[in-house]
Amino acid sequence: MLRNATKPLASAARSPQLLIRAASTASATPAKTRPYRQKANAASPPSSLPPSSRTGKNQAFRRKKSSTGGEEIRLLSPYVLSQRLRQIIGEKGLDEAVAYLQSMPRDAQNTPVWNLVIKEAGAVGRCKLAYKLYIDMKRRHFKPNTRTFSALAAGLATVTDWENHPSLLELAHSAFDDYWALMQEIKTNDSTSPELALNPFNAFLRLFTKAKQWQKALDLYNSLDDEGPLSPTHFTYSAVILALEMPGERLAADIRHLWRQIQKRIDNGADTQLDAHVLTPLVSALTGGRSADHIMAFDIVRTYVGYAQPGDQVPATPPVALSSHLFFTILTLCFETQKYRRCIQFLRKAMVSDQRIIDFRHLNLALRACHALAMQGSLYDASDALQLLEWAYERSASFPAHDPRDELVRTAQHTTTLAICAHTTDWPAALRVFQLITGHAPEDFADGAPARPARPSPPARGHLPREVYPQGLTYFVRTALSTDDPAVARQCLRLVDAVGLRRVLGRDRVRLAGGDEGGEMQQTARFFGQQATMAVVALANAALHAKADVDVDADDAEARRWRTLRKLAHDLVPADSKKERRPSSVLEERPRVTTQELKAMDQDVKLDMITRDSKIRRS
Incomplete structure (x- = not known):
């Protein structure tokens, strides 16, 4: 018996790998699912395998003949292990x-099997486990490839607070050093290898930027080749531009230098594709620079996007497709450089050619540009703002209910448009905005109108904003006051009475009384609530000729209703309303410069650019 028992050991001794494999398999895999040793005439792989691995024997298993003959060792393949x-x-x-x-x-x-678990570990935010698997992979003598480092970088990118994770940042530096050493090794052996890829590089670059290691990101960018597979791509440019936007300052000089490098590569025939991901941070960085940087930004927008002021030559087919974020950055450039009319012009162009990218942010910025022009003394911007708002309503009406794109119209846009009407004393435009909000027809509340309807007309879209807020009511009443027309004052009072002053200010009554200090939003609501009530009191006095017992051009019932409205407004105004601090609302601010100063500034910038060009030609 002892002699017979040693026969399998003798055969295993002649094949040590078989002995190790059989021992490890027996301890790790149940007997029913053990695929490593089967009969040669087995019809199919074990049933415990996934369905995809039971089709195609050559794909699922690798076969190896046994030294004892008559049997065949069927080894588990990496493909089946991955499944x-x-x-x-x-x-x-x-x-x-x-x-x-x-x-x-x-x-x-x-290596692909290990890449799978590293990627899964990073996807759930377990960065330390992903790095431990990476180390374990190398200890087992599996060489990492480009996908390994892409999986590592993707996992590390899930970290949001790098200040509290310094150990993870050290792991990120170590992983990048290993990746870059691998790229240099592959480049030395085969400069055309498909493994030479910058996808992990770009991911690590964004990672170091998010970790506020801007100088590290710039050093990595400067280490790239001028040409070849390890030269910068448009993703690299996008990441390094973000690295240049350090807090507290915008390195516009470095941005200009980087842009010249990009143009030089394009002129030399490099396969450098520019897209919205590159231009968005580029234009944003130049927005915070000097006047010369602003001119460069507008030139980039004209050349690559096709948006320019009237008279400038633009390409027939712009090389870069306009995205929503890029368009918002362009409008921000116009607004911050106080090119308000250009901001409105760009939005009108997009309303014709690129409607799909317009959202509430673009409309808000264009309306703020209209408001800035109104604050500078322009008398024609209330109609422009009203046209933009009406277009937004028509655009929203084309979307189905509860569509995310239907958020084009918001309360802030009504408020801004009414503020423009107040600054330009445009009462017809204010009536139209009020009609869009409430559904009340203005002609039903004018002098001599027939019996007014108890309810407003049904809304065209039930999910559009239908509420009047204190800030909008303030500007609406101010518009009526600025006309100095008793008929307008009476029409405004009838509309305010129909909407309900208590309904508008009732939700903010505690804050109006000063019972809730709150934050900036609470202070703004309290301030404009007080302004609205005081404006209603002034309007009621104007309609009654500033005397509570005088009743002109109004019947007794209507006069009593206005006195009741005035008393309600008095009750809602706190005694210390004059002590209320004015909030930091952009609609209450005065313009920083006048139109004449802007024209003078443009002339100075043009003269500066002409001087620079002449110096460059002489050199």
């Missing part, structure tokens, strides 16, 4: 999959 790991991750979790992988024989593993 099993995905199944285990979905059913039992990542930790079970890692333990299962570490118990498998080395012949069943390869």
Whole structure:
């Protein structure tokens, strides 16, 4: 018996790999699902494998003849192991999959299998586990590739607070050093290898930028080649531009230098594709620079996007497709450089050619540009703002209910438009905005109108804003006061009475009384609530000729209603309303410069650019 028992050991001794594989497999895999040793005439792989692995024997298993003859060793392939790991991750979790992988024989593993678990670990935010798997992978003599470092960088990118994770930042530096050493090794051996890729590089560059290591990001960018597979791409430019936007200052000089490098590569025939991801941070960085930087930004927008002031030559087909974020950055450039009319002009052009990218941010910025022009003394911007608002309503009406794109119209746009009407004393435009908000027809509240309807007309769209807020009511009443027309005052009072002053200010009554200090938003609501009530009191006095007992051009019932409205407004105004601090509302601010000063500034900038060009030609 002893002699017979030693026969299998003798055959295993002649094949030590078989002995190790059989021992490790017997301890890690149940007997029913053990695929490593089967009969040669087995019809199919074990039933415990995923369905995709039971089709195609050559794909699922690698075959090896046994030294004893008559039997065949069927080895687990990395493809089947990957399928099993995905199944285990979905059913039992990542930790079970890692333990299962570490118990498998080395012949069943390869670099893509380890990349799978590293990627899954990073996807759930377990960055330290992903790095431990990366180290374990190298200890088992599996060489990392580009996808390994892409998975590592993607996992580390999930970290949002790098200040509280210094150890993870050290791991990120170590992983990047390994990646860059691998790229240099591949470049030395085969400069045309497909493994030479900058996807991990760009991911690490964005990672270091998010970790506020801007100088590190710039040093990495400067280490790239001028040409070849390791030269910058448009993703690289986008990441390095973000790295140049350090807090507290905008390095516009570095941005200009970087832009010249990009143009030089394009002129030299490099395959450098510019898109909205590159131009968005570029234009944003130049917006914070000097006047010469602003001119460069507008020139970039004209050349690559096709948006310019009337008379400038633009390409027939712009090379860069306009995106929503890029368009908002362009409008911000116009607004911050106080090119208000250009801001409105660009939005009108997009309303014709690029409607799909317009959202509430663009409309808000254009209306603020109209408001800035109104504050400078322009008398024609209330109609422009009203046209933009009416277009937004028509655009929203084309979307189905509860569509995310239907958020084009918001309360802030009504408030801004009414503020423009107040500054330009445009009462017809204010009536139209009030009609869009409430549904009340203005002609039903004019002098001599027939019996007014008890309810407003049904809204064209039930999910559009239908509420009047204190800030909008303030500007609406101020517009009526600025006309100095008793008929307008009476029409405004009738509309305010129909909407309900208590309904508008009732939700803010505690804050109006000073019972809730709150933050900036609370202070703004309290301030404009007081302004609205005081404006209603002044309007009621104007309609009654500033005397409570005088009743002109109004019947007794209407006069009593206005006195009741005035008393209600008095009750809602706190006694210390004059002590209320004015909030930091952009609609209450005065313009920083006048139109004449802007024209003089433009002339100075043009003269400066002409002087620079002449110096360059002489040199």
